[in-house]
Amino acid sequence: MMERYTKTISDIRARIRAAAVRANRDPDDISLVAATKTRNADEVRAAIVSGVDACGENRVQEMLAKLEEGAYHGAPLHFIGHLQTNKVRSVVGRVSLIQSLDSIKLAKEIDTAAKNLGIKQEVLVEINIGEEKNKSGFLPNDVYDAVKEITQFDGIVLRGLMAIPPIGSNAVPSVTYFSQINKIFVDITPNLLDNGKKHILSMGMSDDFEAAVECGSTMVRVGSAIFGER
16 A cells, blocks of 8 residues: 555656646645545555645544544644534644635634634635535635635634635636636735745645646645545
């Protein structure tokens, strides 16, 4: 398993580097997050040893079970799935980054939980870039106001944006959405994300991370390209 993951992750790194070079970007500016949904603790450990920068979990209960097993030792843990407000306390303080802040209501819950722990929780604001009714996230036209409000919470450190373009749409290619997201990111970063840390634009997954990198992504979330199909 270890040998296979090492080669696979090395190949993904090479593809990231090539995409960055095509866009005249520094490849070292792009982080690789292993999307570890449904993967067992041994698979997660192997991915970490093989060189991913962080692990991302979608489900709270699965994350807590793997934490008990020590699965994430050696890499930061991110929460990348939809986070229900009633599960915020199980996540805040256990992860280094919540990538899926999708409402002001959720921001208030995260803020309260973080302040109760005496910490500042780092987050990304999720954009519903395709304005899909069945998907969470702020609509593009609402992002600026949302970011402005979220930066006022004392228990939250806003690091940037995250988005997932519509899947399976032939009408609009992913690169079009990635370009739209990057424009929003560039527009808001100078004014609202001055937190002294590297700003994050998390977009791109197994099928499209190269296009995302070419459009400005600083963090890609890769699952099946590392682990194989579920």
